[in-house]
Amino acid sequence: MKKLMIAAVATTALFSSASFAQAPAKAATCVGCHGADGNSMVPNFPKLAGQHAAYLEKTLKDFRDGFRKDATMGPFAAGLTDEEIKELAAYYASQTQK
Numbered sequence: 001m002k003k004l005m006i007a008a009v010a011t012t013a014l015f016s017s018a019s020f021a022q023a024p025a026k027a028a029t030c031v032g033c034h035g036a037d038g039n040s041m042v043p044n045f046p047k048l049a050g051q052h053a054a055y056l057e058k059t060l061k062d063f064r065d066g067f068r069k070d071a072t073m074g075p076f077a078a079g080l081t082d083e084e085i086k087e088l089a090a091y092y093a094s095q096t097q098k
């Protein structure tokens with residue numbers, strides 16, 4: 001029983017620490033172009049990894065609200081909430097640029 005408790009606590013600790021670096025749900029739609037951790041493999045898709053969160057947040061809002069226009073990127077920013085943008089920005093900012 002005691003072992004079981006320890007295992008449960010360890011698992012919880014693992015999950016809560018891992019969830020910090022875990023990609024937000026919306027990042028699934030960005031993977032194809034920007035890579036799973038924001039390190040895009042293709043030069044015409046900018047790398048997001050390690051970019052400043054404030055910059056990512058502003059630029060995503062600019063795409064969403066039509067201040068920055070791009071036929072490829074624009075549709076993916078459309079419909080993101082402020083909260084989702086904040087999570088995406090924090091996630092990519094926490095990744096290491098390779």
Ligand code: HEC
Nearest residue numbers: 026029030032033044045046056059060070072073076088
């Ligand atoms: C179909 C490919 C594609 C998908 C999917 C896509 N993007 Fe982009 N993204 C681009 C392209 C192309 C650009 C460059 C646009 C430009 O030059 O203005 C861009 C630019 C950006 C930028 C600006 C980077 C900079 O350095 O200024 C951010 C931030 C960004 N994308 C975030 C995202 C996020 C977050 C998602 C998912 C919700 C996403 N993108 C999905 C293609 C894509």
